[in-house]
Amino acid sequence: MSQSAVGEHHVVIVGGGFGGLNAAKALGKAGCRVTLLDKRNFQLxxxxxxxxxxxxxxxxDIAIPQRVVLRKYPKVQCLTSTAYDVDPVARKLVHEFGELRYDTLIVATGVKHHYFGHDEWREFAPGMKTVEHAIEIRRKIFGAFELAEVEQDPEVRKALMTFVVAGGGPTGVELAGALGELAHKTMVKDFRAIDPREARVLLVEGTAEILPAFAPKLRVAAKRHLEELGVTVLTGTRVEHVDAGQVRTRSDAGVQTIPTRTVLWAAGVTASMFGRILVEKAGGALDRTGRVQVEADCSLVGHPEIFVIGDLARLTDAAGVEVPGLAPAAIQQGQFVAKVLRHRLTGKAAPKPFRYFDMGTMAVIGMNKAVGDLKFMKVSGIIGWFMWAFVHIMALIDGAQRVRVFVLWSWKYFTRKIGDRLVTGAPTKTRELRAARPAAPSASV
Amino acid sequence: MSQSAVGEHHVVIVGGGFGGLNAAKALGKAGCRVTLLDKRNFQLxxxxxxxxxxxxxxxxDIAIPQRVVLRKYPKVQCLTSTAYDVDPVARKLVHEFGELRYDTLIVATGVKHHYFGHDEWREFAPGMKTVEHAIEIRRKIFGAFELAEVEQDPEVRKALMTFVVAGGGPTGVELAGALGELAHKTMVKDFRAIDPREARVLLVEGTAEILPAFAPKLRVAAKRHLEELGVTVLTGTRVEHVDAGQVRTRSDAGVQTIPTRTVLWAAGVTASMFGRILVEKAGGALDRTGRVQVEADCSLVGHPEIFVIGDLARLTDAAGVEVPGLAPAAIQQGQFVAKVLRHRLTGKAAPKPFRYFDMGTMAVIGMNKAVGDLKFMKVSGIIGWFMWAFVHIMALIDGAQRVRVFVLWSWKYFTRKIGDRLVTGAPTKTRELRAARPAAPSASV
Structure with a gap:
């Protein structure tokens, strides 16, 4: 009787990231009928x-189709489609290709990056949330070095070899560290007209410290590791303007204009639009960054049949901790709501309220330095790097990816070779990049 | 004295594929000053x-920057730029960012795909020459299955699940085999609304046989392997028309219209434009497909200081064999012209005319079937596959790539998991793909 209740109940999950995918796996295992909807056909x-x-x-290496992960659960269906609307009375979700009736709805649509009201910067300063962003940033970085190698004008060359990373959280720190390592170690022997070590990498952070979520001692270690890789850390410095040729910053020391062709955005995130639609139709509250306030069991206020999990949810857990927007929290919430639902459908008492298990935070800086603020210890340096590598490899979902990444990293570690530096993209985009050069006639090389 | 002649001589190589890159390696090893020019920053x-x-x-997995391969030769420089013109009297090459004086010029700009005068088909039937083509084809293939899973109209669904590959040479055969395997093996358990085994894969070839360069026995084996993977082989069938919704073919049996959303072009190649520019300026002859006729030592008629190698060169070798447009031939020619030049610069007698060493031809069909027309034997089936895998892995230039691909293939072989099925691309492109659907309102899923 109760097993049949489980099998008839239709769960619709919107968003197949860490939260949605883990909820789908746990519910699939329990024999639930699940439809997982995502704009993209893969989890990243x-x-x-x-x-x-x-x-x-x-x-x-870092993405896998949800339908491959969920292949073994015959009652779980994946649809590549975008959710547009929800009717909480009729319990219907409206998406690009039709409608879906649900008994339970799980919303896990995450966050996107955010330019603090300056959407015009988007064009010049790509964020880091999608595969396309990463490929665009790769094209910008390696394209800038390629152009610098053929450039005759020393001013233009200097601008091409200046990289500005906006945002001193883990993403900005890791990105700046990787750039510093590329310029100062990996690519040192690869060019003839330029010395990649002359590249400037600037990490710009508006508040007084990088890595605000880390312990003070680790922040100091992170800054030292970055500086060893040639990164200049500018704290207390806000970005005021970005265009194709420069960045303008403001700090207590005044306004500075930095000529650059590569600005990378790791500064802010805002909740995805579907959270706003959900609250409009079903009630509840959004916080300042658009996250949906949820109950102790991750359900929406007044709607026990609707859950919101992952980065999109705003929750202070049973221990009084504000649940952070990190992959482990989303995974734990996905598994938690599956358990709540299983208990409901089988008539068991509700599980205890959600409690975030904090395994700690780590950031990697360059190839073999990392800082880790772990539950029971603080690590930095090469031990930090090994722990970071281990944690990340183990968290990669798919076995084949785990083996690939492990082989690649080991190889990279011992040889300093590099995986995939291709400058790809539509020719028009390459032309745009070139167009940023001055129109002056080129001299002989 | 002669070593200094080697070091002062400036060799400019246009094109960093198999031919150009191998010439650069051999000349770098000999201590020559080399500039390698390529539109892209990587060899594919x-x-x-x-x-x-x-x-x-x-x-x-399948591309590496030329500057990484050539890193250890300090006198070899790589430039990412496009060659536009040549002045054979002043010995100057004009490129996007300036001019280069050369003592010796090696042209290895290859071929591109070709629509037999129907360039309007390009939009609907991507070829297979660049990384961007492969990613576009991947988006079309996996995007079609994703759309089929949400599609209600059986006619549209059938068109989405119909894949037409034009061209029965090795590329077309390998592509059709891989598609057949995806639909009939790899993805069988991945969908709920559709059965991927209902996908139709049509391989269309204008002449009477697929794989015309192979022995008759192997052609029969290849056709059998394809049919086992659900591929329909249509020989003696020419493509007459391609648009967003269909392909029209003509054979002795008459005209056939095939509704499809995915047409993949593996039918024809034509020489790159730079060959035409070279012959206009420096003399010489082009063949029907635009290839440059070269002398027995791969030099241009009347210009011993200009060599043309790889797919762009038309040469009947010392043994009377027409050198085919294959990677091993390009590699051998690159090494050969480096030797010719080394002999010249050190005052040695010229080496014997170029002679192509044919290691045989192979085509892989699905995961573990291949046909091989090797020098001393003909193989097919699983032994063919293992030989194909070995030959390809050994020919991958970079050590890290070799390890990666080996691990990946072994893993794939034993688990039937898949590497990278991401449907990526600009949102506008995804929208275009969706626009191919009829405008009728969607029903409930």
């Missing part, structure tokens, strides 16, 4: 996206 | 491009 391992952008990993 | 292992298109390999 976002914490490693900066490694695609800087040429160490290739796209297939 | 084109024979495996169809595996990126069908999701088994990812881009970084």
């Amino acid at each position: 391992f976002q914490p490693l996206l900066y490694q695609v952008a800087t040429g160490s990993l290739t796209t297939g | 292992f084109q024979p495996l491009l169809y595996q990126v298109a069908t999701g088994s390999l990812t881009t970084g």
